[in-house]
Amino acid sequence: MAATVSTPVFEGPIDLLLQLVNGHEVDVYDIPLASVVDAFVAEVAGWESVDLQTLSEFLMIAAVLIELKSRRLLPGKDDGDPDEELVGWEERDLLLARLLECQAYAAAADGFAALFERAARSVPRTAGLDLDFVVDAPDLLEGVTPEQVAGAYLRATAERPVPTVDLYHVTVDTVTVADAVTELEWRLEGMGRSTFRHLTGHLTSRIEIIVRFLALLELCKRGRVSLDQGHTFGDLEVEWVADAPVPVSVGAGLYDEYEG
Amino acid sequence: MALSPEARAIEAVLIVAVEPVTAGLLAELLEVPVEQVDPLCDELARSCRAEGRGFEVVRIAGGFRIQSHPDLAPYVERFANVGVSSRLSAAALETLAIVAYRQPVSRAQIAALRGVNVDGVVRLLEHRGYIATVGRAAGPGQASLYATTDAFLERLGLDRLDQLPPVEDLLPGPETLDDLEEQMRPVADG
Amino acid sequence: MALSPEARAIEAVLIVAVEPVTAGLLAELLEVPVEQVDPLCDELARSCRAEGRGFEVVRIAGGFRIQSHPDLAPYVERFANVGVSSRLSAAALETLAIVAYRQPVSRAQIAALRGVNVDGVVRLLEHRGYIATVGRAAGPGQASLYATTDAFLERLGLDRLDQLPPVEDLLPGPETLDDLEEQMRPVADG
Numbered sequence: 085m086a087a088t089v090s091t092p093v094f095e096g097p098i099d100l101l102l103q104l105v106n107g108h109e110v111d112v113y114d115i116p117l118a119s120v121v122d123a124f125v126a127e128v129a130g131w132e133s134v135d136l137q138t139l140s141e142f143l144m145i146a147a148v149l150i151e152l153k154s155r156r157l158l159p160g161k162d163d164g165d166p167d168e169e170l171v172g173w174e175e176r177d178l179l180l181a182r183l184l185e186c187q188a189y190a191a192a193a194d195g196f197a198a199l200f201e202r203a204a205r206s207v208p209r210t211a212g213l214d215l216d217f218v219v220d221a222p223d224l225l226e227g228v229t230p231e232q233v234a235g236a237y238l239r240a241t242a243e244r245p246v247p248t249v250d251l252y253h254v255t256v257d258t259v260t261v262a263d264a265v266t267e268l269e270w271r272l273e274g275m276g277r278s279t280f281r282h283l284t285g286h287l288t289s290r291i292e293i294i295v296r297f298l299a300l301l302e303l304c305k306r307g308r309v310s311l312d313q314g315h316t317f318g319d320l321e322v323e324w325v326a327d328a329p330v331p332v333s334v335g336a337g338l339y340d341e342y343e344g
Numbered sequence: 345m346a347l348s349p350e351a352r353a354i355e356a357v358l359i360v361a362v363e364p365v366t367a368g369l370l371a372e373l374l375e376v377p378v379e380q381v382d383p384l385c386d387e388l389a390r391s392c393r394a395e396g397r398g399f400e401v402v403r404i405a406g407g408f409r410i411q412s413h414p415d416l417a418p419y420v421e422r423f424a425n426v427g428v429s430s431r432l433s434a435a436a437l438e439t440l441a442i443v444a445y446r447q448p449v450s451r452a453q454i455a456a457l458r459g460v461n462v463d464g465v466v467r468l469l470e471h472r473g474y475i476a477t478v479g480r481a482a483g484p485g486q487a488s489l490y491a492t493t494d495a496f497l498e499r500l501g502l503d504r505l506d507q508l509p510p511v512e513d514l515l516p517g518p519e520t521l522d523d524l525e526e527q528m529r530p531v532a533d534g
Numbered sequence: 535m536a537l538s539p540e541a542r543a544i545e546a547v548l549i550v551a552v553e554p555v556t557a558g559l560l561a562e563l564l565e566v567p568v569e570q571v572d573p574l575c576d577e578l579a580r581s582c583r584a585e586g587r588g589f590e591v592v593r594i595a596g597g598f599r600i601q602s603h604p605d606l607a608p609y610v611e612r613f614a615n616v617g618v619s620s621r622l623s624a625a626a627l628e629t630l631a632i633v634a635y636r637q638p639v640s641r642a643q644i645a646a647l648r649g650v651n652v653d654g655v656v657r658l659l660e661h662r663g664y665i666a667t668v669g670r671a672a673g674p675g676q677a678s679l680y681a682t683t684d685a686f687l688e689r690l691g692l693d694r695l696d697q698l699p700p701v702e703d704l705l706p707g708p709e710t711l712d713d714l715e716e717q718m719r720p721v722a723d724g
Contacts, residue, residue: 140459186438186457188514192445193437195509196500200432203501205414206400207550210654211600213360213614213661225622225664225689233690234699236624237631239471240648346586355588356606357613362654363623365613373612395585396536398545416546419563473624 088127102145117149148183264299272309272324280320350374351388354381354408355401364407364498405497406504432472439465443475444496445511448489450481466490474499540564541578544571544598545591552653554597629655633665634686634698638679640671656680664689 088097101115124142128134272278280300284293300322303309312321347355353374357365367385371378385408389401400413412420432440439462442454454462469475473495480486492505502508537545543564547555560575561568575598579591590603602610622630629652632644645652659665664686670676682695692698 137460144459182457186459188511189438189441189445189457190434191514192441192508192511193434195514196437196441196444197432199500199502202414203499205417206402206411206501207420208363208498209359209399209410209412209549210362210651211360211552212362212654212657213610225686228622228627228690230690230692230698232627233631233634234701235631236627237635237701240628240632347588352586352588352603353606353609356602356610357588359589359600359602360610360613362658369613369616372616373609391585395581396542398537398542398547399549410549412546412550413542416543419543420546420550 088123102148115149115153117146117153120149121146144183261295261298261302264295265302268296268299268303269308272303272322275324276326277321277323280322283322347391348384348387350376350380350384351391354384355388355410358401358408358410361409364404364409364494366407370408402501403503404501405494432469433465435460436465436468440469440474440492440496443469443490444492444505444508447491448478449491450487450489452487454490537581538574538577540566540570540574541581544574545578545600548591548598548600551599552651552657554594554599556597560598623655625650626655626658630659630664630682630686633659633680634682634695635701637681637695638668639681640677640679642677644680 088095101120124146128139268283271283280297283300284296287293287296300309300311300320304311308325310323310325312323313319314321354370357370357373367378367381370381370385374381374384376384385401385403392400398413398416399410401408401410435458439454439458442457443449446453451462451466454466466475470477470490473493475490475496476493477488478491479489481489497503497505544560547560547563557568557571557575560571564571564574566574575591575593582590588603588606589600591598591600625648628648629644632647633639636643636647641652641656644656656665660667660680663683665680666683667678668681669679671679687693687695690698
């Protein structure tokens, strides 16, 4: 990323700053966020045109820095059961999770570049069969239709992708709280009581678990379930409230959506 | 030490092959049990190393092939068309990494991760033959799902996908992660 | 006895080359006087015989090349007949399609379109009788021009070339339609 910032303890590209913070080489405590933002704004002011990519990356990194800093400034808690940590997870934290994931893929991309580079040093033998050999192999065009030939031509000649106008902004692959509410209503009605751990035991992704948690809170708010936690970081006990009022219909738009 | 007749035969077949040849096919051609193919190819590869040949026998994309020795890249470069023009951008490489690790994956899922529209990049990768659609997602819209191809493995010089480092290893160092986790632990009692 | 560095380099070049390589070109690549190429190729050929490799280095019209050892012809033949593949690779089909729609066309033109070296694929298609040279391009080099054959039409069940689907009709390609579909999908399924 092109954007650079300057603070009393750091000067350079903003993503490097985040790496240094992550790697403990710079304490987030010592970074005045205001000066980071000021420096960035000053830089943006100098731009001839708006670079959306850089802007959004800056926002993401700034958000993560704020998050880290606010955590650091508050008195910490530790030795919790890993499962219970989820209880405090919120959307902001998902941002960091996603950033970490992106960092992993960026590292993988570097690895790919190195592999490409290395593999390119060796060239495969492709000379093929000496034409003296008598071949009565099955017809290689068996089953190939003229349409497939045309398709292959288009694939081969589609040199550059045609730019298209982006009409969608919301991904299809969302886990919605609404869906989770419906699912949990259905399951809890049959079970009567359960625990959060039990309800989410089959889930593998963090986001799915978080969405179930938000759905439970929603159900609690609506009086459909009662929640109880025996002790700090203990398993969350969930009880279905059988005589609760008839639920209002669950519709889209009432809940936040989370990208998986 | 002279090559065994079977290793010679494998070498002859690989010399005329235009893409990696599977162990199963080699076994069929040589009329030997498939378990014997791996040791024979090992023998072949070892003998190439021992004699300091100008080529090597490698296992790639689920098969065996002969390729020039990497040491000799400067000499073979002009015969190969793998130069700068085909180098992928950072964006394309990252998208490729996402497909490799999350396959099968839809364009929307990639876009959600990368935070930008990836249509052009996905099409470029598809056009290069590194990724291909392998099906459609359930649910409305039935988005195309993408996976990496054998050509991807070949170009990366890999035999199987699981030779890629696990994604966990690519996350920032363990200390960093532990520490991040600590910083992010909920402060409230939940 | 280990190969000399020059013989190794020649071996690597011959492994990668699709056509015979002239002594002049080898001399140029190795930066040695052309008189040294013959002895080096002799050294290489001798070492292949001594080690009982599955291939040989031969001098044929126009230069040197590596080919499978005649002893092993039965395996190579079986591979060619059973193995090679019972269908065209995607790369070969695309090359064939380019010849079909752009004929007459030179190898260099096809390579420019596909972005990769297509020598092996063109040879395969020519060898299988799906394409044939129909003349030479004007201008320096006078590259061979390729066109599809009657056998090609026959295999596709066509009488004439103009019965191939017009490619304009296929635009926008299926992928593009997918895109549109995907972009017009309802916003959320919640």
